[in-house]
Amino acid sequence: MPELPEVEVVRRGLEPALTGATLDRIEVLEPRSLKRHPGPPEDFVHRLEGQVVDCAIRRGKFLWFPLRGTHEALVVHLGMSGQVLLGDEDSDFGSLLRIRLEVTSSQGNPLVVGFVDQRIFGSMALDELIPTPQGTPAGKGADDGRIPRSVSHIARDPLDPHFDDAAFSRALRARNTDIKRALLDQNLISGIGNIYADEALWGARLHYLTPTSRLTAAKVRELLAEVRAVLQKALREGGTSFDSQYVNVNGQAGYFAHSLHAYGRQGTPCDRCGGILRREPFMNRSSHRCPSCQRTPRNR
DNA sequence: CGTTGGCCCTGATCGC
DNA sequence: TGCGATCAGGGCCAAC
Numbered sequence: 450m451p452e453l454p455e456v457e458v459v460r461r462g463l464e465p466a467l468t469g470a471t472l473d474r475i476e477v478l479e480p481r482s483l484k485r486h487p488g489p490p491e492d493f494v495h496r497l498e499g500q501v502v503d504c505a506i507r508r509g510k511f512l513w514f515p516l517r518g519t520h521e522a523l524v525v526h527l528g529m530s531g532q533v534l535l536g537d538e539d540s541d542f543g544s545l546l547r548i549r550l551e552v553t554s555s556q557g558n559p560l561v562v563g564f565v566d567q568r569i570f571g572s573m574a575l576d577e578l579i580p581t582p583q584g585t586p587a588g589k590g591a592d593d594g595r596i597p598r599s600v601s602h603i604a605r606d607p608l609d610p611h612f613d614d615a616a617f618s619r620a621l622r623a624r625n626t627d628i629k630r631a632l633l634d635q636n637l638i639s640g641i642g643n644i645y646a647d648e649a650l651w652g653a654r655l656h657y658l659t660p661t662s663r664l665t666a667a668k669v670r671e672l673l674a675e676v677r678a679v680l681q682k683a684l685r686e687g688g689t690s691f692d693s694q695y696v697n698v699n700g701q702a703g704y705f706a707h708s709l710h711a712y713g714r715q716g717t718p719c720d721r722c723g724g725i726l727r728r729e730p731f732m733n734r735s736s737h738r739c740p741s742c743q744r745t746p747r748n749r
Numbered sequence: 750c751g752t753t754g755g756c757c758c759t760g761a762t763c764g765c
Numbered sequence: 766t767g768c769g770a771t772c773a774g775g776g777c778c779a780a781c
Contacts, residue, residue: 451774452775455774481758510776528758529773529776545760566759567759567760568759568773569757569759570758570759624752630752630753633775643774645774691773694774712774732753733755734772734774734775
């Protein structure tokens with residue numbers, strides 16, 4: 450479940466179950482799901498077994514779980530198709546189950562966490578926590594500034610109270626690229642993927658190829674407001690689910706797909722002006738826009 | 750340095 | 766029904 454709202458839904462599902470939980474037994478069914486882990490699967494398993502999870506933190510689309518009394522964390526990224534499901538020893542997580550974690554909750558209840566991932570673009574890893582210069586909470590659910598080394602290059606996300614709007618605006622406008630590529634650059638602003646980029650650009654009436662250098666500070670503020678509005682609304686509706694692939698920790702789908710204005714709506718009328726929405730190739734994926742209220746920018 | 754294209758994967762679905 | 770082509774919501778990194 451890739452973008453910020455879907456990952457936050459997962460974090461909120463895991464937080465009460467895993468805070469204070471002990472990792473009893475770990476089974477790696479697909480070693481490629483550990484591609485971010487620096488050692489072999491046995492190393493991952495042995496270093497993790499017996500550890501206690503302290504909390505559940507998210508920055509952008511990355512999740513991590515600091516381990517009590519250590520400077521390490523279990524890092525989770527869902528990639529394009531990852532799910533984290535909660536169950537018990539009788540749960541059948543299906544043939545796409547890649548990693549299985551047996552835990553005992555802080556209440557003493559046995560639980561099983563299933564990491565399911567069709568495309569194996571997602572992964573789990575054990576990583577060192579390093580301090581950030583500012584020391585402010587590193588992400589949602591954090592109470593200190595420590596962050597996994599492998600996540601430290603990821604920018605804060607727009608729902609983070611420490612996200613710096615003015616610095617973002619300056620950095621964005623200094624770039625020599627188009628606005629959608631910039632919105633998808635997790636080193637500049639994190640948590641936005643193809644769906645919410647298209648939705649925010651529709652909201653701000655911006656074509657995805659608009660050069661960032663042409664944006665005024667006021668337009669960036671407007672865009673940022675649209676980004677936040679769409680992310681928050683999606684979060685309230687439990688995220689976007691097109692199929693059974695994008696679900697919360699209990700396997701349930703979100704409702705935001707009903708609220709989309711642009712993504713996946715090619716051929717249907719724009720909710721704002723009635724123009725027929727288009728889907729166009731972009732960066733080996735696709736972009737969705739209204740041809741009349743998101744006009745193609747003039748060259749230069 | 751910043752920017753960009755290509756690539757990593759599997760499985761569901763579509764069109765012939 | 767069979768089968769190849771196409772597509773999927775992400776991130777990394779080599780090459781420029």
